[in-house]
Amino acid sequence: MSGSSYDRAITVFSPDGHLFQVEYAQEAVKKGSTAVGVKGKDVVVLCVEKKSVPQLQEERTVRKICILDDHVLMAFAGLTADARILINRARTECQSHKLTVEDPVRIEYITRFIATLKQRYTQSNGRRPFGTSCLIAGFDMDGTPHLYLTDPSGTYTEWMANATGRSAKTVREFLEKHYSEEAVSTEEGSIKLVVRALLEVVQSGAKNVEVAIMKHSEPMRMLDISSLEKIVAEIEKEKEEEAEKKKQKK
Amino acid sequence: MAAAVLSSQSVNQASHIDALKPSWLSNEVLTGTSIMAVEFDGGVVVGADSRTSMGTYVSNRVTDKLTRVTDRIYCCRSGSAADTQAIADIVAAQMELLEVTMGEPPRVRVAANTFKEICYNYRDSLMAGIIVAGWDKAIGGQVYTIPLGGMIVRQPVAIGGSGSTYVWGHIDATYKPNMNKQETVDFVKNTLTLALTRDGSSGGVVRVAVITKDGVERQTFLHNDLPQFYQG
Numbered sequence: 277m278s279g280s281s282y283d284r285a286i287t288v289f290s291p292d293g294h295l296f297q298v299e300y301a302q303e304a305v306k307k308g309s310t311a312v313g314v315k316g317k318d319v320v321v322l323c324v325e326k327k328s329v330p331q332l333q334e335e336r337t338v339r340k341i342c343i344l345d346d347h348v349l350m351a352f353a354g355l356t357a358d359a360r361i362l363i364n365r366a367r368t369e370c371q372s373h374k375l376t377v378e379d380p381v382r383i384e385y386i387t388r389f390i391a392t393l394k395q396r397y398t399q400s401n402g403r404r405p406f407g408t409s410c411l412i413a414g415f416d417m418d419g420t421p422h423l424y425l426t427d428p429s430g431t432y433t434e435w436m437a438n439a440t441g442r443s444a445k446t447v448r449e450f451l452e453k454h455y456s457e458e459a460v461s462t463e464e465g466s467i468k469l470v471v472r473a474l475l476e477v478v479q480s481g482a483k484n485v486e487v488a489i490m491k492h493s494e495p496m497r498m499l500d501i502s503s504l505e506k507i508v509a510e511i512e513k514e515k516e517e518e519a520e521k522k523k524q525k526k
Numbered sequence: 527m528a529a530a531v532l533s534s535q536s537v538n539q540a541s542h543i544d545a546l547k548p549s550w551l552s553n554e555v556l557t558g559t560s561i562m563a564v565e566f567d568g569g570v571v572v573g574a575d576s577r578t579s580m581g582t583y584v585s586n587r588v589t590d591k592l593t594r595v596t597d598r599i600y601c602c603r604s605g606s607a608a609d610t611q612a613i614a615d616i617v618a619a620q621m622e623l624l625e626v627t628m629g630e631p632p633r634v635r636v637a638a639n640t641f642k643e644i645c646y647n648y649r650d651s652l653m654a655g656i657i658v659a660g661w662d663k664a665i666g667g668q669v670y671t672i673p674l675g676g677m678i679v680r681q682p683v684a685i686g687g688s689g690s691t692y693v694w695g696h697i698d699a700t701y702k703p704n705m706n707k708q709e710t711v712d713f714v715k716n717t718l719t720l721a722l723t724r725d726g727s728s729g730g731v732v733r734v735a736v737i738t739k740d741g742v743e744r745q746t747f748l749h750n751d752l753p754q755f756y757q758g
């Protein structure tokens with residue numbers, strides 16, 4: 277897959293049908309810090325791994341969960357600078373849509389917009405694809421929640437729960453095992469599921485994760501450190517109880 | 527975004543058919559109007575009449591000329607109804623984009639200057655006299671007036687529209703600084719009543735909005751609840 281003459285210009289297919297630049301972009305995504313999203317019954321939760329910052333760095337300048345509009349959230353994995361461009365374009369599009377048709381964007385619409393933008397960069401000369409995978413979550417006007425994932429190739433898919441970035445596979449497997457409609461029927465259940473999923477691959481501790489919650493017609497809420505610590509403590513206790521039960525069964 | 531929406535167009539496309547119709551079918555819709563805004567300690571009070579006219583025909587007698595730009599910034603519109611609606615929609619969209627990117631509500635001065643940019647750069651195609659008023663946490667209550675042509679100036683009291691010509695003397699005689707909220711609302715109500723009683727292009731009800739850090743409080747004074755002045 278690597279180092280052939282077909283990975284130079286993005287517009288060129290390789291003989292076996294690969295667009296190598298797109299695949300390399302997907303590799304860049306796999307190097308980024310993990311982001312997890314869960315769609316609950318009436319809530320959407322996004323959670324990202326908070327990388328430790330150097331001592332002198334201002335922590336708040338690294339924001340990996342952003343609002344696109346007052347009803348749409350986005351988290352991403354991959355190149356932060358690339359994501360910034362996408363976020364700016366998406367924010368402008370949200371307002372432009374509202375100005376022309378007087379309705380807020382549907383989550384599928386804005387996802388399609390971002391995905392179309394990404395695809396354009398896989399088919400033009402002299403430009404490289406965006407090295408980001410975006411988790412887009414929010415509520416349509418009628419109150420239905422949605423969660424979408426886009427990838428550097430420009431495809432987008434809808435999910436009940438998913439993860440992207442480093443160790444996404446492990447997190448996704450955890451979610452496949454533990455996601456159920458009952459588990460996400462409450463806000464608390466959804467938050468716990470997301471944080472537990474991320475803590476599978478991230479060092480345990482409230483200071484290593486950032487959690488954003490959104491409900492229909494309510495602004496985004498970032499969980500403060502004390503609520504996060506409480507949730508992490510509850511998760512730790514549940515994990516210990518499960519381990520105890522397993523030991524006793526044996 | 528603004529450029530795409532505001533391409534220049536002539537105001538009236540007259541044709542021979544128009545001569546057969548009553549004039550109010552081809553006249554442009556205007557908000558010949560009385561609007562005003564006053565700063566007080568803690569916020570602003572904005573007020574307007576409610577008449578929209580097409581020539582002599584009153585096409586809307588309960589117009590709401592106090593238009594939301596953001597949660598804490600409103601504008602009073604006078605001149606062409608279409609022009610001012612379009613401008614207000616564009617500025618509201620730009621302010622919402624600013625709020626999302628900056629993470630906090632935009633300042634009143636920012637909104638007022640955004641209005642000014644449009645009103646000045648398209649001055650030959652527009653007929654819009656706008657008063658922008660609101661509250662922000664940096665300075666508090668502010669009123670900015672943007673008359674025809676696109677000048678911008680901050681004033682503690684601003685009046686506009688065709689009805690304003692009748693009340694310049696009244697506000698000069700009656701306005702005093704440091705009024706409280708109720709005194710300011712009464713000042714606005716009395717001034718607008720005087721203006722709309724004398725101006726043929728103003729009338730209907732008096733709409734008032736009080737904007738403070740806690741939000742917007744809207745009031746409507748129906749015509750028979752307005753104060754009575756000398757009727758002669």
